[in-house]
Amino acid sequence: MKVSEVEREALYKVIFSRRDVRKDFISTPIPDDVIGRILQAGHHAPSVGFMQPWDFILVTDDETKSTIKKGYEAARLESINQFAEDKQADYKRFKLEGIMEAPLGICVTCDRERNGPVVIGRTIKPEMDLYSTVCAIQNMWLAARAENIGLGWVSIIHDDVLREALAIPEHIDIIGYLCLGYVEKFNDKPELEEFGWLAREDINHLIHRGKWSK
Amino acid sequence: MKVSEVEREALYKVIFSRRDVRKDFISTPIPDDVIGRILQAGHHAPSVGFMQPWDFILVTDDETKSTIKKGYEAARLESINQFAEDKQADYKRFKLEGIMEAPLGICVTCDRERNGPVVIGRTIKPEMDLYSTVCAIQNMWLAARAENIGLGWVSIIHDDVLREALAIPEHIDIIGYLCLGYVEKFNDKPELEEFGWLAREDINHLIHRGKWSK
Numbered sequence: 568m569k570v571s572e573v574e575r576e577a578l579y580k581v582i583f584s585r586r587d588v589r590k591d592f593i594s595t596p597i598p599d600d601v602i603g604r605i606l607q608a609g610h611h612a613p614s615v616g617f618m619q620p621w622d623f624i625l626v627t628d629d630e631t632k633s634t635i636k637k638g639y640e641a642a643r644l645e646s647i648n649q650f651a652e653d654k655q656a657d658y659k660r661f662k663l664e665g666i667m668e669a670p671l672g673i674c675v676t677c678d679r680e681r682n683g684p685v686v687i688g689r690t691i692k693p694e695m696d697l698y699s700t701v702c703a704i705q706n707m708w709l710a711a712r713a714e715n716i717g718l719g720w721v722s723i724i725h726d727d728v729l730r731e732a733l734a735i736p737e738h739i740d741i742i743g744y745l746c747l748g749y750v751e752k753f754n755d756k757p758e759l760e761e762f763g764w765l766a767r768e769d770i771n772h773l774i775h776r777g778k779w780s781k
Numbered sequence: 782m783k784v785s786e787v788e789r790e791a792l793y794k795v796i797f798s799r800r801d802v803r804k805d806f807i808s809t810p811i812p813d814d815v816i817g818r819i820l821q822a823g824h825h826a827p828s829v830g831f832m833q834p835w836d837f838i839l840v841t842d843d844e845t846k847s848t849i850k851k852g853y854e855a856a857r858l859e860s861i862n863q864f865a866e867d868k869q870a871d872y873k874r875f876k877l878e879g880i881m882e883a884p885l886g887i888c889v890t891c892d893r894e895r896n897g898p899v900v901i902g903r904t905i906k907p908e909m910d911l912y913s914t915v916c917a918i919q920n921m922w923l924a925a926r927a928e929n930i931g932l933g934w935v936s937i938i939h940d941d942v943l944r945e946a947l948a949i950p951e952h953i954d955i956i957g958y959l960c961l962g963y964v965e966k967f968n969d970k971p972e973l974e975e976f977g978w979l980a981r982e983d984i985n986h987l988i989h990r991g992k993w994s995k
Contacts, residue, residue, distance in 0.1 A: 577791035
Protein backbone atom coordinates (compact mmCIF):
# COMPACT_ATOMS: atom_id res chain seq x y z
CA MET A 568 0.00 0.00 0.00
CA LYS A 569 1.45 3.32 -1.09
CA VAL A 570 1.37 6.47 1.02
CA SER A 571 0.69 9.56 -1.11
CA GLU A 572 2.55 12.85 -0.88
CA VAL A 573 -0.50 14.50 0.69
CA GLU A 574 -0.70 11.77 3.34
CA ARG A 575 3.02 12.06 4.01
CA GLU A 576 2.67 15.80 4.58
CA ALA A 577 -0.16 15.12 7.03
CA LEU A 578 2.16 12.87 9.05
CA TYR A 579 4.85 15.55 9.15
CA LYS A 580 2.29 18.17 10.20
CA VAL A 581 1.30 15.95 13.15
CA ILE A 582 4.93 15.19 14.08
CA PHE A 583 6.04 18.84 13.97
CA SER A 584 3.00 20.25 15.78
CA ARG A 585 2.93 17.65 18.59
CA ARG A 586 3.62 19.19 22.01
CA ASP A 587 4.18 17.97 25.55
CA VAL A 588 1.10 19.58 27.07
CA ARG A 589 0.98 20.59 30.75
CA LYS A 590 -1.45 23.50 30.69
CA ASP A 591 -4.26 24.79 28.46
CA PHE A 592 -6.30 21.62 29.07
CA ILE A 593 -10.08 22.15 28.96
CA SER A 594 -12.58 19.95 30.74
CA THR A 595 -14.53 18.68 27.69
CA PRO A 596 -14.58 14.89 28.05
CA ILE A 597 -12.94 12.80 25.35
CA PRO A 598 -15.52 10.61 23.55
CA ASP A 599 -15.03 6.86 23.90
CA ASP A 600 -14.47 6.30 20.20
CA VAL A 601 -11.63 8.83 20.22
CA ILE A 602 -10.02 7.16 23.24
CA GLY A 603 -10.43 3.85 21.44
CA ARG A 604 -8.59 5.11 18.38
CA ILE A 605 -5.70 6.48 20.46
CA LEU A 606 -5.35 3.13 22.27
CA GLN A 607 -5.48 1.22 18.97
CA ALA A 608 -2.64 3.42 17.71
CA GLY A 609 -0.62 2.41 20.79
CA HIS A 610 -1.50 -1.25 20.32
CA HIS A 611 -0.19 -1.11 16.73
CA ALA A 612 3.28 0.01 17.74
CA PRO A 613 6.17 -2.28 16.88
CA SER A 614 7.03 -4.74 19.65
CA VAL A 615 10.02 -6.99 20.03
CA GLY A 616 9.14 -10.55 19.02
CA PHE A 617 5.52 -9.33 18.56
CA MET A 618 5.35 -9.42 22.37
CA GLN A 619 2.80 -6.58 22.77
CA PRO A 620 3.85 -6.17 26.40
CA TRP A 621 1.72 -3.08 27.13
CA ASP A 622 -1.37 -2.42 29.24
CA PHE A 623 -3.35 0.82 29.51
CA ILE A 624 -4.99 1.93 32.77
CA LEU A 625 -7.53 4.70 32.24
CA VAL A 626 -7.93 7.18 35.09
CA THR A 627 -10.87 9.58 35.21
CA ASP A 628 -11.90 9.92 38.86
CA ASP A 629 -10.73 12.88 40.90
CA GLU A 630 -9.79 10.89 43.97
CA THR A 631 -7.23 8.78 42.14
CA LYS A 632 -5.96 11.85 40.29
CA SER A 633 -5.48 13.65 43.65
CA THR A 634 -3.36 10.81 44.99
CA ILE A 635 -1.22 10.93 41.85
CA LYS A 636 -0.99 14.73 42.02
CA LYS A 637 0.27 14.53 45.63
CA GLY A 638 2.92 12.06 44.48
CA TYR A 639 3.98 14.51 41.79
CA GLU A 640 4.16 17.41 44.26
CA ALA A 641 6.39 15.43 46.62
CA ALA A 642 8.68 14.32 43.78
CA ARG A 643 8.89 17.88 42.45
CA LEU A 644 9.95 19.27 45.85
CA GLU A 645 12.47 16.46 46.20
CA SER A 646 13.95 17.43 42.81
CA ILE A 647 14.36 21.20 43.25
CA ASN A 648 17.60 21.06 45.20
CA GLN A 649 19.28 19.05 42.46
CA PHE A 650 19.28 22.13 40.22
CA ALA A 651 21.95 24.84 40.36
CA GLU A 652 20.72 27.81 42.39
CA ASP A 653 20.32 30.10 39.38
CA LYS A 654 18.07 27.53 37.72
CA GLN A 655 15.81 26.86 40.72
CA ALA A 656 13.57 29.92 40.27
CA ASP A 657 12.86 28.95 36.67
CA TYR A 658 12.24 25.34 37.66
CA LYS A 659 9.67 26.43 40.26
CA ARG A 660 7.93 28.60 37.70
CA PHE A 661 7.37 25.80 35.17
CA LYS A 662 4.09 23.92 35.13
CA LEU A 663 5.21 20.34 34.61
CA GLU A 664 1.95 18.38 34.68
CA GLY A 665 -1.79 18.70 34.14
CA ILE A 666 -2.93 15.75 36.26
CA MET A 667 -6.09 17.33 37.69
CA GLU A 668 -7.09 19.45 34.69
CA ALA A 669 -6.76 16.79 32.00
CA PRO A 670 -9.98 14.76 31.93
CA LEU A 671 -8.14 11.51 31.20
CA GLY A 672 -4.99 9.93 32.62
CA ILE A 673 -3.48 6.82 31.05
CA CYS A 674 -0.83 4.79 32.80
CA VAL A 675 1.11 2.68 30.31
CA THR A 676 2.86 -0.40 31.65
CA CYS A 677 5.10 -3.21 30.41
CA ASP A 678 4.61 -6.87 31.33
CA ARG A 679 8.10 -8.25 30.84
CA GLU A 680 6.88 -11.84 31.31
CA ARG A 681 4.25 -11.69 28.57
CA ASN A 682 4.65 -14.32 25.85
CA GLY A 683 7.99 -15.14 27.43
CA PRO A 684 10.31 -16.06 28.93
CA VAL A 685 12.32 -16.18 25.69
CA VAL A 686 11.33 -13.46 23.26
CA ILE A 687 12.73 -13.13 19.72
CA GLY A 688 14.90 -10.02 19.57
CA ARG A 689 15.20 -9.65 23.36
CA THR A 690 17.84 -12.32 23.90
CA ILE A 691 20.76 -9.89 23.65
CA LYS A 692 19.18 -6.52 24.52
CA PRO A 693 16.77 -7.20 27.40
CA GLU A 694 15.46 -3.62 27.49
CA MET A 695 13.78 -4.05 24.08
CA ASP A 696 10.38 -4.74 25.67
CA LEU A 697 10.53 -1.47 27.61
CA TYR A 698 11.44 0.28 24.37
CA SER A 699 8.51 -1.34 22.56
CA THR A 700 6.20 0.15 25.18
CA VAL A 701 7.74 3.59 24.61
CA CYS A 702 7.01 3.18 20.88
CA ALA A 703 3.37 2.59 21.86
CA ILE A 704 3.37 5.83 23.85
CA GLN A 705 4.82 7.77 20.91
CA ASN A 706 2.12 6.35 18.61
CA MET A 707 -0.52 7.45 21.15
CA TRP A 708 1.05 10.91 21.38
CA LEU A 709 0.80 11.40 17.62
CA ALA A 710 -2.71 9.92 17.48
CA ALA A 711 -3.81 12.30 20.24
CA ARG A 712 -2.36 15.25 18.32
CA ALA A 713 -4.17 14.13 15.18
CA GLU A 714 -7.39 14.08 17.24
CA ASN A 715 -6.55 17.67 18.35
CA ILE A 716 -6.00 16.37 21.87
CA GLY A 717 -3.08 17.45 24.02
CA LEU A 718 -0.95 14.84 25.78
CA GLY A 719 1.69 15.34 28.47
CA TRP A 720 3.99 12.69 29.92
CA VAL A 721 4.40 13.12 33.70
CA SER A 722 7.82 11.77 34.65
CA ILE A 723 8.30 13.55 38.00
CA ILE A 724 6.66 10.89 40.11
CA HIS A 725 7.85 7.71 41.81
CA ASP A 726 6.64 4.44 40.33
CA ASP A 727 5.46 3.20 43.73
CA VAL A 728 2.93 6.05 43.99
CA LEU A 729 1.35 4.96 40.70
CA ARG A 730 1.65 1.29 41.65
CA GLU A 731 -0.30 1.82 44.85
CA ALA A 732 -2.87 4.26 43.43
CA LEU A 733 -3.65 1.98 40.48
CA ALA A 734 -3.11 -1.45 42.12
CA ILE A 735 -0.43 -2.40 39.61
CA PRO A 736 1.15 -5.81 40.41
CA GLU A 737 4.82 -5.94 41.40
CA HIS A 738 5.92 -7.83 38.26
CA ILE A 739 4.56 -5.12 35.93
CA ASP A 740 6.91 -2.24 34.96
CA ILE A 741 5.50 1.28 34.89
CA ILE A 742 6.66 3.19 31.81
CA GLY A 743 4.67 6.42 31.83
CA TYR A 744 1.69 8.35 33.15
CA LEU A 745 0.04 10.41 30.42
CA CYS A 746 -2.45 13.28 30.78
CA LEU A 747 -4.87 13.78 27.88
CA GLY A 748 -7.47 16.39 27.07
CA TYR A 749 -8.66 18.89 24.51
CA VAL A 750 -6.72 22.14 24.75
CA GLU A 751 -7.25 25.84 24.23
CA LYS A 752 -4.27 25.87 21.91
CA PHE A 753 -1.11 24.04 20.95
CA ASN A 754 2.06 26.11 21.40
CA ASP A 755 4.14 26.77 18.30
CA LYS A 756 7.29 25.65 20.09
CA PRO A 757 8.16 23.44 23.08
CA GLU A 758 7.74 25.48 26.26
CA LEU A 759 11.30 24.95 27.44
CA GLU A 760 12.50 26.35 24.11
CA GLU A 761 10.07 29.28 24.33
CA PHE A 762 11.24 30.11 27.87
CA GLY A 763 14.89 30.02 26.83
CA TRP A 764 15.75 27.08 29.10
CA LEU A 765 17.41 25.29 26.17
CA ALA A 766 17.61 25.91 22.42
CA ARG A 767 16.77 23.44 19.65
CA GLU A 768 20.03 21.70 18.65
CA ASP A 769 21.26 22.16 15.08
CA ILE A 770 20.50 18.78 13.50
CA ASN A 771 23.70 18.94 11.46
CA HIS A 772 25.66 18.57 14.68
CA LEU A 773 23.81 15.32 15.43
CA ILE A 774 24.41 13.56 12.11
CA HIS A 775 27.54 11.46 11.59
CA ARG A 776 28.53 9.87 8.32
CA GLY A 777 30.11 6.40 8.38
CA LYS A 778 31.46 6.71 11.92
CA TRP A 779 31.03 8.85 15.04
CA SER A 780 32.66 12.23 14.29
CA LYS A 781 32.85 14.72 17.15
CA MET B 782 -3.29 24.58 14.44
CA LYS B 783 -6.08 22.12 13.77
CA VAL B 784 -5.56 18.69 12.23
CA SER B 785 -8.35 17.81 9.79
CA GLU B 786 -10.16 14.50 9.62
CA VAL B 787 -8.43 13.67 6.34
CA GLU B 788 -5.03 14.37 7.88
CA ARG B 789 -5.93 12.28 10.92
CA GLU B 790 -6.85 9.34 8.70
CA ALA B 791 -3.49 9.69 6.94
CA LEU B 792 -1.71 9.33 10.28
CA TYR B 793 -3.69 6.20 11.12
CA LYS B 794 -2.95 4.75 7.68
CA VAL B 795 0.77 5.21 8.34
CA ILE B 796 0.55 3.79 11.87
CA PHE B 797 -1.42 0.70 10.85
CA SER B 798 0.61 -0.08 7.73
CA ARG B 799 4.05 0.38 9.33
CA ARG B 800 6.05 -2.87 9.44
CA ASP B 801 9.33 -4.09 10.92
CA VAL B 802 11.05 -4.85 7.63
CA ARG B 803 13.77 -7.52 7.36
CA LYS B 804 13.39 -8.64 3.76
CA ASP B 805 12.03 -7.28 0.48
CA PHE B 806 14.56 -4.41 0.53
CA ILE B 807 15.59 -3.21 -2.93
CA SER B 808 18.89 -1.52 -3.68
CA THR B 809 17.56 1.85 -4.95
CA PRO B 810 19.44 4.49 -2.93
CA ILE B 811 17.42 6.82 -0.71
CA PRO B 812 17.74 10.45 -1.90
CA ASP B 813 19.40 12.84 0.55
CA ASP B 814 16.30 15.02 0.97
CA VAL B 815 14.27 11.96 1.99
CA ILE B 816 16.90 10.92 4.54
CA GLY B 817 16.90 14.52 5.79
CA ARG B 818 13.14 14.47 6.37
CA ILE B 819 13.30 11.17 8.26
CA LEU B 820 16.05 12.52 10.51
CA GLN B 821 14.10 15.77 11.12
CA ALA B 822 11.13 13.66 12.18
CA GLY B 823 13.38 11.93 14.72
CA HIS B 824 14.80 15.25 15.90
CA HIS B 825 11.27 16.54 16.56
CA ALA B 826 10.41 13.74 18.97
CA PRO B 827 9.57 14.71 22.55
CA SER B 828 12.60 14.73 24.86
CA VAL B 829 12.75 14.94 28.61
CA GLY B 830 13.67 18.49 29.67
CA PHE B 831 14.10 19.30 25.93
CA MET B 832 17.39 17.41 26.24
CA GLN B 833 17.49 16.12 22.62
CA PRO B 834 19.99 13.45 23.62
CA TRP B 835 20.10 11.65 20.28
CA ASP B 836 22.72 11.29 17.53
CA PHE B 837 22.34 9.57 14.17
CA ILE B 838 25.21 7.65 12.54
CA LEU B 839 24.57 6.93 8.86
CA VAL B 840 26.10 3.73 7.49
CA THR B 841 26.27 3.09 3.76
CA ASP B 842 29.55 1.29 3.07
CA ASP B 843 29.63 -2.46 2.69
CA GLU B 844 32.70 -3.01 4.82
CA THR B 845 31.09 -1.51 7.93
CA LYS B 846 27.84 -3.33 7.17
CA SER B 847 29.74 -6.64 6.94
CA THR B 848 31.26 -6.12 10.36
CA ILE B 849 27.81 -5.41 11.79
CA LYS B 850 26.32 -8.39 9.98
CA LYS B 851 28.98 -10.68 11.48
CA GLY B 852 28.05 -9.32 14.93
CA TYR B 853 24.42 -10.14 14.23
CA GLU B 854 25.26 -13.67 13.09
CA ALA B 855 27.23 -14.38 16.25
CA ALA B 856 24.48 -12.98 18.48
CA ARG B 857 21.85 -14.98 16.62
CA LEU B 858 23.75 -18.25 17.10
CA GLU B 859 24.28 -17.39 20.76
CA SER B 860 20.50 -16.93 21.14
CA ILE B 861 19.19 -20.12 19.51
CA ASN B 862 19.73 -22.37 22.51
CA GLN B 863 17.64 -20.10 24.71
CA PHE B 864 14.50 -21.20 22.83
CA ALA B 865 12.58 -24.37 23.63
CA GLU B 866 13.52 -27.16 21.22
CA ASP B 867 10.21 -27.11 19.35
CA LYS B 868 10.66 -23.38 18.66
CA GLN B 869 14.25 -23.57 17.43
CA ALA B 870 13.45 -24.67 13.88
CA ASP B 871 11.06 -21.72 13.46
CA TYR B 872 13.59 -19.34 14.96
CA LYS B 873 16.25 -20.47 12.48
CA ARG B 874 13.82 -20.00 9.60
CA PHE B 875 13.05 -16.35 10.38
CA LYS B 876 14.97 -13.60 8.63
CA LEU B 877 15.58 -11.13 11.43
CA GLU B 878 17.62 -8.37 9.76
CA GLY B 879 18.36 -6.77 6.41
CA ILE B 880 21.77 -5.29 7.23
CA MET B 881 23.46 -5.93 3.87
CA GLU B 882 20.43 -5.48 1.59
CA ALA B 883 19.15 -2.21 3.02
CA PRO B 884 21.08 0.64 1.38
CA LEU B 885 21.13 2.70 4.60
CA GLY B 886 21.84 1.82 8.22
CA ILE B 887 21.24 4.35 10.98
CA CYS B 888 22.59 3.82 14.48
CA VAL B 889 20.65 5.94 16.98
CA THR B 890 22.39 6.78 20.24
CA CYS B 891 21.68 8.62 23.50
CA ASP B 892 24.14 11.03 25.13
CA ARG B 893 23.02 10.91 28.76
CA GLU B 894 25.31 13.79 29.69
CA ARG B 895 23.91 16.24 27.14
CA ASN B 896 22.55 19.47 28.58
CA GLY B 897 23.03 17.87 32.00
CA PRO B 898 23.80 16.78 34.60
CA VAL B 899 20.41 17.80 36.02
CA VAL B 900 17.61 17.49 33.49
CA ILE B 901 14.01 18.55 34.12
CA GLY B 902 11.85 15.46 34.29
CA ARG B 903 14.76 13.04 34.71
CA THR B 904 15.35 13.63 38.42
CA ILE B 905 13.08 10.78 39.53
CA LYS B 906 13.02 8.47 36.49
CA PRO B 907 16.59 8.41 35.13
CA GLU B 908 15.69 6.25 32.13
CA MET B 909 13.60 9.07 30.60
CA ASP B 910 16.45 10.12 28.28
CA LEU B 911 16.68 6.60 26.86
CA TYR B 912 12.91 6.66 26.35
CA SER B 913 13.13 10.03 24.57
CA THR B 914 15.54 8.47 22.10
CA VAL B 915 13.11 5.60 21.50
CA CYS B 916 10.42 8.20 20.73
CA ALA B 917 12.79 9.59 18.09
CA ILE B 918 13.13 6.13 16.56
CA GLN B 919 9.35 5.67 16.43
CA ASN B 920 8.98 9.06 14.69
CA MET B 921 11.61 7.97 12.16
CA TRP B 922 9.83 4.64 11.65
CA LEU B 923 6.56 6.39 10.80
CA ALA B 924 8.31 8.98 8.64
CA ALA B 925 10.05 6.20 6.72
CA ARG B 926 6.71 4.43 6.16
CA ALA B 927 5.20 7.69 4.93
CA GLU B 928 8.11 7.94 2.46
CA ASN B 929 7.27 4.35 1.37
CA ILE B 930 10.56 3.21 2.86
CA GLY B 931 10.86 0.07 4.95
CA LEU B 932 12.64 0.19 8.31
CA GLY B 933 13.75 -2.68 10.52
CA TRP B 934 15.20 -2.45 14.03
CA VAL B 935 18.05 -4.95 14.52
CA SER B 936 18.17 -5.86 18.20
CA ILE B 937 20.07 -9.15 17.99
CA ILE B 938 23.54 -7.64 18.25
CA HIS B 939 25.81 -6.69 21.11
CA ASP B 940 26.34 -2.98 21.70
CA ASP B 941 30.13 -3.40 21.71
CA VAL B 942 30.09 -4.63 18.09
CA LEU B 943 28.36 -1.42 17.01
CA ARG B 944 30.55 0.67 19.33
CA GLU B 945 33.71 -0.64 17.73
CA ALA B 946 32.46 -0.63 14.13
CA LEU B 947 31.18 2.96 14.40
CA ALA B 948 33.77 4.39 16.85
CA ILE B 949 31.08 5.35 19.36
CA PRO B 950 32.57 6.80 22.57
CA GLU B 951 32.15 4.88 25.82
CA HIS B 952 29.88 7.50 27.44
CA ILE B 953 27.29 7.29 24.63
CA ASP B 954 24.47 4.72 24.97
CA ILE B 955 23.48 2.73 21.89
CA ILE B 956 19.70 2.48 21.52
CA GLY B 957 19.11 0.91 18.14
CA TYR B 958 20.51 -0.03 14.73
CA LEU B 959 17.98 0.58 11.96
CA CYS B 960 18.02 -0.72 8.38
CA LEU B 961 16.25 1.46 5.80
CA GLY B 962 15.44 1.03 2.14
CA TYR B 963 12.70 1.01 -0.45
CA VAL B 964 10.88 -2.31 -0.54
CA GLU B 965 9.13 -4.57 -3.02
CA LYS B 966 6.08 -4.55 -0.78
CA PHE B 967 4.88 -3.98 2.77
CA ASN B 968 3.28 -7.04 4.37
CA ASP B 969 -0.34 -6.72 5.46
CA LYS B 970 0.49 -8.15 8.88
CA PRO B 971 3.57 -8.47 11.09
CA GLU B 972 5.56 -11.50 9.96
CA LEU B 973 5.49 -13.19 13.34
CA GLU B 974 1.69 -12.93 13.27
CA GLU B 975 1.57 -14.24 9.69
CA PHE B 976 3.77 -17.23 10.58
CA GLY B 977 1.62 -18.08 13.60
CA TRP B 978 4.41 -17.46 16.10
CA LEU B 979 2.08 -15.25 18.16
CA ALA B 980 -1.38 -13.77 17.63
CA ARG B 981 -2.42 -10.13 17.96
CA GLU B 982 -3.70 -9.62 21.53
CA ASP B 983 -7.34 -8.56 21.94
CA ILE B 984 -7.01 -4.90 22.95
CA ASN B 985 -9.94 -5.24 25.36
CA HIS B 986 -7.79 -7.49 27.52
CA LEU B 987 -5.18 -4.73 27.78
CA ILE B 988 -7.44 -1.88 28.89
CA HIS B 989 -8.16 -1.34 32.58
CA ARG B 990 -10.62 1.21 33.94
CA GLY B 991 -9.74 3.07 37.13
CA LYS B 992 -7.37 0.41 38.45
CA TRP B 993 -5.48 -2.67 37.27
CA SER B 994 -8.03 -5.43 36.73
CA LYS B 995 -6.72 -8.89 35.85
